[in-house]
Amino acid sequence: MSVTPQDVEKVALLASLAISESDLPEVTERFSRVLNLVDELNTIDTESVTPMSNPHDMEQRLRPDIVTCEDNREALMASAPAQEQGYFLVPKVID
Amino acid sequence: MNWEIVMGLEVHLQLATQSKIFSGSSTQFGASPNVQADAVDLGMPGMLPVLNEEAVRHAVTFGLGIGARIGHRSVFDRKNYFYPDLPKGYQVSQFFAPIVCEGIFEVPLENGSLYPIRITRAHLEEDAGKSVHDEFAHETGIDLNRAGTPLLEIVTEPDFRSAEQAVAYLKALHSLVTYLGISDGNMAEGSMRCDINISLRKKGSDELGTRTEIKNVNSFRFVERAIYSEYERQAEILESGGAITQETRLYDADRDTTRSMRSKEVANDYRYFPEPDLLPIVIDEAYIDAVRQSLPELPTAKRERFLAEYGVSEYAASLLVPNHDMADYFESVAKASGASKLAANLILGDLTAALNRHELSITESPVSAERLGGLVSRVEDGTLSSKLAKQVFDALWEGEGDADQIIAARGLKQVSDSSALEAMVTEVIANNPDQVAQYIAADEAKRKKLSGFFVGQIMKASKGQANPQMINQLLLEKLESQS
DSSP states (O other): OOOOHHHHHHHHHHTTOOOOTTTHHHHHHHHHHHHHHHHHHHTSOOTTSOOOSOSSOOOOOEEOSOOOOOOOHHHHHTTOSOEETTEEEEEOOOO | OOEEEEEEEEEEEEOOOSBOSSSSOBOOTTOOTTTTOOTTTTTOTTOOOOEEHHHHHHHHHHHHHTTOOBOSEEOOEEEEOOOTTOTTSEEEEOSSSOSBOOEEEEEEOTTSOEEEEEEEEEEEEEOOOEEEOSSOSSEEEEEOSSTTOEEEEEEEOSOBOSHHHHHHHHHHHHHHHHHHTSOOOOGGGTSEEEEEEEEEEETTOOSOOOOEEEEEEOSHHHHHHHHHHHHHHHHHHHHTTOOOOOOEEEEETTTTEEEEOGGGTTTOOOOOEEOTTSOOEEOOHHHHHHHHHTOOOOHHHHHHHHHHHHOOOHHHHHHHSSSHHHHHHHHHHHHHHSOHHHHHHHIIIIIHHHHHHTTOOGGGOSSOHHHHHHHHHHHHTTSSOHHHHHHHHHHHHTTOOOHHHHHHHHTOOOBOOHHHHHHHHHHHHHHOHHHHHHHHHSOHHHHHHHHHHHHHHHHHHTTTOBOHHHHHHHHHHHHHHHO
16 A cells, blocks of 8 residues: 555645654655555455454443542643643634 | 424433443543553453343333334444554444334424334444543543443434424433333433534435534533524535535534534444344343333323323423423322312422422422422312412421411411301492492403402402402302492
8 A cells, every 4th residue: 555645745644743854755765565465464354353343252331420639730740841820721723 | 495304313322220331440530540450341352242241231221201112132343443542443233134124203382292112223332531621731531430331322223303303302312211210311421422414405305415513412402502503504505505414413502503523434334243242132022021010100101191190281291301300290299189280380380490499400409298288278168268378388498397287377277167257248349449340341351350459459458368259259150230
């Protein structure tokens, strides 16, 4: 499967990654190599196989609906680069 | 040109749980920012989600409430996008295998008929946090208290053809989920938010047009207005030969228009994949049966029962049933008085008017169902005329005791003693010879009108306590005998 530089740019945008113009040919090439491997896997007939959603053959454990967390804001916000009045601050987002 | 509107709705319903879907943080509304967000909600490295059993139960309850198929094995997936109020960079949702599969929801319309809406699916997911744009000059504030609140996203097929149907569906859904007790249904606090997928096509066409999605409309009235406004916009574009751009739009209630949300357009590719931190939810028949056993009587069934058992009108049922507290109140009054139609009239008339005036809900009514039942009984047995009933109601509202105490204290008994009434009628006729002459000269239609004068005089003379039916009868007899 061949991947175009445009495909790579789109994926980079979705993943919020910056890929420089000069790196683009090499990244495109490496992307293609990975996808070639996937193509090979795709030749296997999996018609009768149920898709696996988790490698563990177990089911989800449930917890009772009880509030167990106390207010721990100060500690949890300690590593935030910017905060004010209890809010995390991020660069202005405009809708 | 005549356009047909085609719509599907997605409702995000906040489930009534104490704690979040994957963490032990509280879901209570209105706390200070970020005090109800723990390490899981914040997406700290190494944190693992553990699923809340109540969220699962609520989802299954909903599915059974609309007769949908329950997914015996449902799976969480990651929906990937970047936004500051989504700290993990993905929302845990269900894409490939939802917990509630296809079903049909029958929506009662105003004319009493049922309009079936196909439910595509309903899936569990976590809510995102809240972005605060106005509080800070150069930054956006992020409050993650809401992050991880359990939501059930309920998706319909494109089965709506009018704004009225859409609103009727939302009202019926609101009624259903509050009956089921799976959500508080508080729209002002965002417990029920609606996305509207909307497109137009020429009348008679089978093809679907290009749609837009209006996000996050949070009141019945705004849903209706957003639909009208988007319909106008799309019709105008199509009529001038243009094409609709598939995009997400936001309804601006202040301007009553929708506008494009350009910032969200780029990321319309969510790259769903199974959430590796959670295992499949397995639901067996025994569990489903147990939930089914616990289902309360649902609005549609209650409506049927009210019509059959209490003989109330379709209209009265449509007002009494949607709010289950109101329905319970009505049943108590009907049982206490044994006069269900009168009970419905009084609840939907004087009581509702008074509650609205004081902005109270039915559960906050200062008049208990038992006391209102007492009043209804006194109207039913003829002790009180409807006019006197109004006076007694006002006194009940003011807390002056029960109906019988008020009647005794104020001497409000309706006069139904025929000899006393006859004397009043005779006196009024004797005192108003001109009006009597007019009455005698008048034709059938006019006589009816003129007799109102005499009734008014008699009611005045009796201080409103004369039995109006008896007065009417006596008056007619007397007047006829004069002519």
